[in-house]
Amino acid sequence: MLNALQVLTTVVVGVMVGVEFSVAFVMNPILNALPEDSRQLGNSHGGRMLGAVMPVWYITSLLLVAAWAAAAWHSPGTGLVVAAGALLLVSVIMSVLLLVPINNRGKTWTPENRPADWKEQLNRWNRYHYARVAVIIGAFALLAAALT
DSSP states (O other): OHHHHHHHHHHHHHHHHHHHHHIIIIIHHHHHTSOHHHHHHHHHHHHHHHHHHHHHHHHHHHHHHHHHHHHTTTSTTHHHHHHHHHHHHHHHHHIIIIIHHHHHHHTTOOTTTOOTTHHHHHHHHHHHHHHHHHHHHHHHHHHHHHTO
């Protein structure tokens, strides 16, 4: 049972890392290359779509890591799992405090109602997102290391 939990947790966190990595390094460069109205509309749509899915994914990942740590408390590698959980908790806190407020504003923008500083706000979101991606990559690496 523990092996199944370890594999499930690693896969769920790994796929989340892949999605967030591709937002940062694939989707955002594509959107940034579009004309302004298209770029802004694409970002708004992405904010609505991923803004609905990612909170559940982040919390589920954190809960799975906590379950793994609890189930394997006296096993080798549990310290790595606890450290991964701490990093995932940091990513959730970063999301709530830094990224979600910008996303909540941006997902309602249209070319007609966007603020004058919309590009600066998206750039700030991207900088925070790069930091969050680094944090969750670290968590994923710790989980992978805990499996060995």
